[in-house]
Amino acid sequence: MxxxxxxxxxxxxxxxxxxxxxxxxxxxxxxxxxxxxxxxxxxxxxxxxxxxxxxxxxxxxxxxxxxxxxxxxxxxxxxxxxxxxxxxxxxxxxxxxxxxxxxxxxxxxxxxxxxxxxxxxxxxxxxxxxxxxxxxxxxxxxxxxxxxxxxxxxxxxxxxxxxxxxxxxxxxxxxxxxxxxxxxxxxxxxxxxxxxxxxxxxxxxxxxxxxxxxxxxYPKKTPKKQRKIEERTVLVIQNGQEFAISRRPPKGLLAGLYELPNREGYLSEEEILSYVKDLHLLPLHIREAGEAKHIFSHVEWRMKGYFIKVAATEEKKVGSLIFVDRKESRGKYPIPSAFSAYRKFIEEDF
Incomplete structure (x- = not known):
């Protein structure tokens, strides 16, 4: 045949x-x-x-x-x-x-x-x-x-x-x-x-x-296992004309890539502000940045985002975060598409 x-x-x-x-x-x-x-x-x-x-x-x-x-x-x-x-x-x-x-x-x-x-x-x-x-x-x-x-x-x-x-x-x-x-x-x-x-x-x-x-x-195939659902809070932190990113661990999901800071679970505004203050940053303004989801092969991220403006500081590194300007975030640092819904807060004025 x-x-x-x-x-x-x-x-x-x-x-x-x-x-x-x-x-x-x-x-x-x-x-x-x-x-x-x-x-x-x-x-x-x-x-x-x-x-x-x-x-x-x-x-x-x-x-x-x-x-x-x-x-x-x-x-x-x-x-x-x-x-x-x-x-x-x-x-x-x-x-x-x-x-x-x-x-x-x-x-x-x-x-x-x-x-x-x-x-x-x-x-x-x-x-x-x-x-x-x-x-x-x-x-x-x-x-x-x-x-x-x-x-x-x-x-x-x-x-x-x-x-x-x-x-x-x-x-x-x-x-x-x-x-x-x-x-x-x-x-x-x-x-x-x-x-x-x-x-x-x-x-x-x-x-x-x-x-x-x-x-x-046809074709016949075994149904895939249900993906694990993970809730995350994504933070877009603006310091003057710079924005915070951090690098993921060298092994595991999105290994070695840069990301917007994020925390497991859905954090309240009070918890987010407390986290930012613990970094010795002074939050001036916070607002919701919308919801998004991203599907990996075995896990699905369901995200809620917040845009936080902090008092300007000349520090380029705060804890695990580094502050980069818009051009650097776009042209130098590889940020995975999982965070694409929140990139607009970096690339446009809000």
Whole structure:
């Protein structure tokens, strides 16, 4: 069955593929950067990040040598910051072991830090023409619908079986196009969270789920565990034209990034003012800054914010807080998107 999808799928892809910046010059480095960025992030959102990242770090050696704060700032807003940290570890290894060029070998690429079978398959096939499958969520959805595969796609064993099945039908002369045709179909036609656009699908006549009207029943997956809910109070503390930020611990959630000061739980105005006074700062004005939430993979922050103006002090460091001006907070310090709802209090006059 899967052998039959190759030719119509390739013809459809070559006629209908989206024009994406990383497809214009699919070097190993470009493919690698784009694939890591595209994990958990929409294509339209990635375009700007991709261009900015490559302008700052055009070669693997530049990524290897980039200072961490600059690297995290370039990644700011994409989330999952360990991905870019692992990219830098891999870049250092590529420079030290392979002279700054990603090896044209699937197993060697797979052995690099932060690279799994999907990314290794994508780089190998698209950049080097090596016939290896690249199986991500889009591809799993397409294949399980075509074959009416009832296995849980969240299990590694299911992914491995799909990889094996696709390896057997990989086209030797254009593995990159074949992999991208499956990804493209899953992204634009055989879509998640709703009915697939079967009338636009080049392989609908071969699809078992389409034939049996069971498309919405696939793919099968175990329900995710309910996220832990954490309540937090976020403080936007203004000192003259400067604002307070602090650095998170080197390990754990948002490790090593800068953040707006925040406390566990919902604090009252009296508790906030007491906290500010304990820092030997004199609060002049306090008002609510609104509610927001941010969803991580296993935890959800539900936040209430407060804007506090304090009497001007020349101190640049107060306890764990440092005061930075607007331009520094925007251009130098990587503050994760979890705090985006409160950035306007820094970037605008209130």
């Amino acid at each position: 899967l052998e039959q999808i190759r030719e119509p799928l390739l013809a459809w892809y070559r006629e209908n593929k989206r024009q994406l910046p990383w497809r214009e010059e699919p070097t190993p480095y470009h493919v690698w950067v784009s694939e890591i960025m595209l994990q958990q992030t929409r294509v339209e959102a990635v375009k700007e990040y991709y261009t900015r990242f490559l302008q700052a770090l055009p070669e693997v050696k530049d990524l290897a040598q980039c200072p961490e704060e600059q690297l995290l700032k370039l990644w700011e807003g994409l989330g999952y910051y360990n991905r870019v940290r692992n990219m830098q570890k891999a870049a250092i290894e590529i420079v030290e072991k392979y002279g700054g060029v990603m090896p044209a070998d699937y197993e060697k690429i797979l052995a690099l830090p932060g690279i799994g079978s999907y990314t290794a398959g994508a780089v190998s096939s698209i950049a080097y023409g090596i016939p290896r499958p690249a199986v991500d969520g889009n591809v799993l959805r397409v294949i399980t619908r075509i074959t009416e595969n009832p296995e849980d796609i969240l299990k590694q064993s299911t992914k491995k079986k799909v990889e094996t099945a696709l390896q057997e039908i990989m086209l030797e002369d254009c593995p990159g196009d074949f992999n991208q045709s499956l990804m493209e179909l899953g992204a634009t036609v055989c879509v998640p969270n709703g009915m697939a656009k079967c009338e636009q699908c080049p392989v609908a006549q071969m699809c078992q789920a389409h034939a049996h009207k069971t498309v919405l029943e």
